[in-house]
Amino acid sequence: MKSHKRLLLGNKAWVDEKVRIDPNYFKSQIQGQQPEFLWIGCSDSRVPAEDITGTEPGELFVHRNIANMVIHTDFNLLSVLTYAVNVLQVKHIIVCGHYGCGGVASALSNNSFGLINKWLRHIKDIYRFYQQELDEIADVEARNKRMVELNVIEQIHNLAETTIVQKSWHKHQRPVLHGWVYELDSGMIKPLTQMSPGSKIEDIYMYEFDKPEPG
Ligand code: CO
Numbered sequence: 001m002k003s004h005k006r007l008l009l010g011n012k013a014w015v016d017e018k019v020r021i022d023p024n025y026f027k028s029q030i031q032g033q034q035p036e037f038l039w040i041g042c043s044d045s046r047v048p049a050e051d052i053t054g055t056e057p058g059e060l061f062v063h064r065n066i067a068n069m070v071i072h073t074d075f076n077l078l079s080v081l082t083y084a085v086n087v088l089q090v091k092h093i094i095v096c097g098h099y100g101c102g103g104v105a106s107a108l109s110n111n112s113f114g115l116i117n118k119w120l121r122h123i124k125d126i127y128r129f130y131q132q133e134l135d136e137i138a139d140v141e142a143r144n145k146r147m148v149e150l151n152v153i154e155q156i157h158n159l160a161e162t163t164i165v166q167k168s169w170h171k172h173q174r175p176v177l178h179g180w181v182y183e184l185d186s187g188m189i190k191p192l193t194q195m196s197p198g199s200k201i202e203d204i205y206m207y208e209f210d211k212p213e214p215g
């Protein structure tokens with residue numbers, strides 16, 4: 001059987017199972033979505049957001065990219081974030097990295113990956129920021145693991161530094177930001193860091209919303 005046909009058969013089996021348990025399952029899906037969570041994860045095929053969190057369709061609003069990055073000029077991420085915060089009014093945003101992340105390992109190497117260099121460049125910048133701590137870790141695997149953690153922590157700060165999150169914190173006291181890391185070899189998620197509305201962020205990234213904005 002052609003491999004893509006296996007996916008269509010899998011879809012049919014999934015539909016049959018859902019309808020068997022609840023004949024109205026798909027009718028309820030078209031009512032709309034009210035997810036409480038925005039999930040920002042890695043595109044890695046081994047880290048499927050719903051499976052590893054035991055969640056169902058409708059529970060997670062999901063954005064995935066290489067190495068679960070929050071880049072402040074990425075219109076894809078910013079559009080997802082805006083919709084999640086302002087329209088869906090999610091209560092939580094989770095950035096979930098994972099050990100064994102190819103994107104993070106590649107960024108720590110000197111290999112060239114063409115266009116992807118530009119994406120991974122942001123991870124190299126984080127390395128430079130924590131170079132002393134990272135260079136003291138002799139074991140390559142241990143260093144990569146720490147880099148995965150630091151990357152998640154930095155992405156949480158990147159979220160808090162957006163005007164989207166800052167405005168929502170200011171007006172609505174949501175969402176809470178969570179930085180997690182997933183272990184491929186155990187399947188377990190480890191919480192690393194959390195930022196609640198009103199958390200201190202570096203002064204230089206704070207915006208004043210009371211003054212009129214140009215344009
Ligand atoms: Co990855």
